[in-house]
Amino acid sequence: MKLIKSLVPAVLVTASSYASAHFLVVHTPEMLVERSTDFEMSIVFTHAFAGGPTMEMGEIEDFYAMQTKLGADEMTRIELSEYLTEVQWHAGDETRTAYTAVIPRATMRSLGDYQVVVNPEPYYEAEEDIYIQQITKVILNVGGAPTNWDQTLGLATEIRPLNKPYANWEDGVFRGIVLSSGEPVPFAEIEVEYLNYQPDFENLRFDEDAELEAPTPAHEYVSLRTDANGTFSIGLPEEGWWGIAALGVGPVTEHNGKELSQDAVLWVQAKESD
């Protein structure tokens, strides 16, 4: 009985970490490519560190990239929805609706930044009886020429990076500002998770082997808050992809008569030295 009692808190901690640590994974092998290529993207709503549970996705309302061409002052919107494919992503013995996309080289081949935005329809989280909508940015770069990574896109909510998200060293520091309707959000709740299981684009599953082992379930995500100016700083202690989610910061707070957590998500990649 003593053993069972001691197990209960662990189970509760694990369950609560699953409930709050959702991440819309929008992944391609490298954020920065030296020469343009077809970008193979996996879009999966899951728990990034634990590699699951993976959630069923609904429609993707917007999927596009904002490009600033060399020598240009304004951004150009590149629609990407036509490249989406709905897939069944393996999650244990079951599958969940997710998406992949192969963005042809010709679509994003010019030197510079491409701020890719994925805006999914709200997901109903029965466990918490709320909807979650994670408006997610991944900033890709071709050739190493920075053109717009530090610009805001006017999203309902977004994380404005203060470091290039695609050119970080392992053990470096990453900073950003959480914005809602274009305004900084003071003391916003942020969760940071390491993408611990690599997405397998070909086989529609996450790799079986984890990159890291968390000392306790509480270490699966790092919690912090923005400061009074809406800014935050995080460390990047491991090579790979790091997800940053600002929770419930968006201006829309209700969906279908229930609470909506409209989150801003930004992915960051750190590389180790060769």
Place this chain on the structure above:
Amino acid sequence: MRFVFTIAALLLSMPILAHSPLFDCYDNGDGTATCEGAFSDGSAAVGVGIRIELASGRILMQGEMDDASSYSFEMPDEEYSVYFEAGEGHEIVLFGDDIY
């Protein structure tokens, strides 16, 4: 006077030397290729020289990057290279076979 001139030349060259040149070309699929150049701080390479040179050493074309920091040309049938002339020690060469 010569000292002052040397300092001025060094200062003038610093903004470019401090940032690496970046360059790539792609095949447009219609017999032409487009090249783009920039610097690692994101600045465009407008006006930077570019030349297309055959394997024999003969210069086939010579020009400058336009306002969009690009340069388009008809791809020759024979072996060639593209040179992005971003300053002494900063020239980038791309072989025609690597343009796709």
